[in-house]
Amino acid sequence: MIDLRDNWRLVLLALFIFASVFALFAPGVGGGAPDAGANASAVEQGGGGPTNLQYGLELSGGTRMRAPVNGVTAEGVQIPQGTQADAVQRQVAGNLSAADLGDVNVRFTNTSTTVEAFSENVTADELGAALDAAGYEYETVRPGVTDQTRTDIVRILKDKISRAGLSGGQVQQVSTANGGDFVVIEMPNVNQSEVETLVTERGQVQVVATFPSDNQSANGTEYRRVPLLTQGDFRSVGTAQDTRGTGPHVPLTLNDEAAQEYTRAMNEYGFTSSEGIYACRRTADNPGYCLQTVVDGDVVYSADMSDGLAESLRNAAARGDSVNNFFMTTTNMSQARELQIHLQAGALPASLNMDEGTAYYLAPSLAEEFKLYSLITGLIAAVAVTVVVFLRYGDPKVAAPMLVTALSEVLILLGFAAAIRLPMDLSHIAGFIAVIGTGVDDLIIIADEVMSEGEVNSSRVFQSRFRKAFWVIGAAAATTIIAMSPLAVLSLGDLQGFAIITILGVLVGVLITRPAYGDILRSLLTDK
């Protein structure tokens, strides 16, 4: 008869196995749940397989990018009481040749003031010189941006990705042991170049009016370029569409202030006069009257003033009213869609520096292959262990429970991975194989120790030998945990998952499965 109190370790093991099977296969647990769409933490939302396991990029395919943010920061800047942030911004930007107003950001916090310059061409020394020239003292200048800026970037990127309809995308901040800060973007099933334009460009959108200026010089017409509208000027952003006449565009509603300014400017600059209507010639030396859509400084499209719009602008101005509808035009639909995302999510404060980052892309078809092949590889490794153990002991009573225990260790870990929705990658699989390896090693120690020095005929003899064996196992487990722990903490990409699984595996082994193996072995050996 089975005494529950004597075999509590076995009961515990059974409970853990049951819980793991539940976490792995029960619908509605882990990532397999239909409502898991709300969870953006995993790359793939389960679904695809018979289990609740989540798969990372290496086993599901997709794109991962990891890059620092372009920019330099001055900390502890002394700004006299009463000076406004935008005044500082203008002064500093004026002193930096490679940055314009939008590239400089001043942050007041409770304790100190920081000034950041986000252009990729500004060095820390140049920012320091610009502050000196403006007469502000500062404590340090360094490459990189503030934590708050990175948080903003992560938030905007998440927004952009979800608006682009890329479900399951993930954006996070990562710091390395050497003080580097990175933004990591992971997107399943997306081609690399698609993502790169969306996330590495800042997405600053402007509408610029170009028109002939009033003062004509001797060598022809001079042109003025006036920025009319930027991201903050819109009350609402419509859906990108392609209509006859207008072409691909994003319909927008201007806020009151912007609408007034726009109506006034169009009339004043001559866009509504007979000269300005349908007068965008799109040539470099004589462009005519154009409304340009500008993204990150590049002209995406130059639009004409239509006669219908000109008329309503004239009428509105005469009534003292304003026109608040605006179409931002582009060359093609994909540009229009990108523009819509930029307008809705807002511009990134700074771009990502892909020259100092990493990018990884894996085709989903190849990832499927990896998933299957690594499963086969793991199984074959387990079979190899089985063969050797049987050859060595020749006694199925010792060897069979050994394998059952080692495999239950892996099952518990898989259940755990499914329960916490850990996205599985190749490195985790390597970790599982390592766990089988150390697990079986320890079981061999237990078996040899218990069966040494003759027959085991009483529970007491068994207990004392088992305890001796456990000292070695505990010591070996402690060394493995110590060896792996730096990798579990340091951000070394692939290796983190491997280290975490190995450490967990060792813990599960020492605390749950190996004591249970002892119980099994005892009942098999002492019952004779």
Next chain:
Amino acid sequence: MVAFEVPEVDYTQYTNRQLAAIPLALLAVALLVLAGWYVATGAPVQLGTEFTGGTELRVQTSTPAAEIPDQFDAEASVTAVRTSADTYIVTFPPEAEDVGQQARNNLAPVAGQSASDVVQSNQETSASFGSEAQRTALLGLGIAFVGMSLLVFVLFRTFVPSLAIVISAFSDIVIPLALMNLLGIPLSLGTVAALLMLIGYSVDSDILLNNHILRRGGSFYESTHRAMRTGVTMTVTSLSAMAVMAFVAFLFQIELLTSIGIILVLGLATDLMNTYMLNLSLLRWYKFEGVAR
């Protein structure tokens, strides 16, 4: 019915010097290889793209292998993937830019696929990121090794036996590193993981041996034999699992698992030698001469 039994070695035939000579000589040769490598290339080991920076593309194309490098602006080296037809791994130095786009534009897709299917995977690492990863990996290995050493000293609280374990573990890492250079396996994140795994695996058998000899009754040679029976079984089990894994992963071209497997096979074989020759000779000296003094 026992199909294989760990043989009993008659250690009395050999002096400590003889036993220690072979592992120490091999360790010296391995260190020489690493030093020579450092002098010749500037790094003690061959570094993979994850540490030097660069781009690695996996492409499937009907363009013949010999013509692939000409399709890119940057210098490219091409290796064929054995398990799938018309598939190649193409690696580029860190300066290369937009090679993924160039591959899609210039390489001919295989029948029935479009240009966008040419690139199956693309792994880009910038040079600065690579050197950062290098430092982090080195730091990780260093902390792991020092942590392990400290723990061993705490566990045994005697100098010579603890030192024996630490030296064996050190040699278990250094000899495979030198062999990697000779076999042309570059150091990647996967192989760093394997080296860390080696610390865990190799210390197991050393702890077992020390424990049996120092903390148990019975004569020195009896204890040694008991420890060997268990320890060799352990190592051989892991070794065969890893050998099979390396072979299967090699057939499937799963690079990470292949390199982990190979390094562990090399390391575990080294560990057999170090544990039962180097560690054992130090322990025997300690037990018969060191303690008496």
